Amino acid sequence: MIYDISRLLNANTPTWPGDTPFSYNLTWSQEETGSVNVGQITTSCHTATHVDAPFHFKDSGMTIEQLPLELFVGDALVVDVTTKGEITPKDFDGLDLSEVRRVLLKTETWTDDVFPEKIPIIHPDLGPFFLKHGIELLGVDLPSVDPLDSKTLDTHHSLLQNGVHILEGLTLTDVKPGMYRLTALPLKIEGADGSPVRAILEG
Structure with missing residues (x-):
């Protein structure tokens, strides 16, 4: 079974306050061209479901086209943390992470088309904890x-x-905890600080 875990892109898609909203416009219609419809999109690199490149928050960091694609394709563990206001390494007690390279956190905090006012805290201690367990996404x-x-x-x-x-803006409402195969490939945009993705889980 395939689960689409991407947020919908349209005129109502929530955008970080002050950032560029998503828009799609038909530049040429089939009536005008006699053959095709051709549209254009305008969006922030960080709208809806997207990958952060390190360059997003560090000037010397890799840009989106420099990231290894294998990060974004492969087995991923969905972890249910819906009751947590703060997510720490303790929330992984009892989970077998020995074969896990990718972790997806299901918080169910952002389930509508309104930008949230508050979100759970992802504790910085998860960085060294994930390194210890070989987790890369x-x-x-x-x-x-x-x-x-x-x-x-x-x-x-x-x-x-x-x-x-980092992969942000997923929608995991219909996904139960467990192992799946993730595909969430960023676009090959030279020099970009991030990219929208179409993220899916198979399982």
Whole structure:
């Protein structure tokens, strides 16, 4: 079974306050061209379901086209943390992480088309914890892995320092905890700080 874990992109898609909203416009209609419809999109790189490149929060960090594609394809463990206001290494007690490279956190905090006012805290201690267990990708059903008002982005930096990449804006409502095969490939945009993705789970 395939689960589409991407948020819908349209004129109502929530965007980080002050960032570029998503829009799609028909540049040429079939009536005008005699053959095809041709549209254009405008969007922030961080709208809806997207990958953060390290360059997003560190000037010397890799840009989106430099990230290894194998990060975004392969087995992923969905972990249910829906009751948690703060997510720490203790929330992984009892889970076998020995074969896990990708973790997706299901918080169910952001389930509508309104940008959230508050999200759970993803503790920076997860960076070294994930490194210890060989985890290289963290996905969340949130617009950010840091508090919405954070300027220091401690969790972003902790994850980067420990070799963990970031996938944000997932929708995991219909997905039960467990192992799946993830595909969430970013676009090959030269020099970009992030990219929208079409993320799916198979399982």
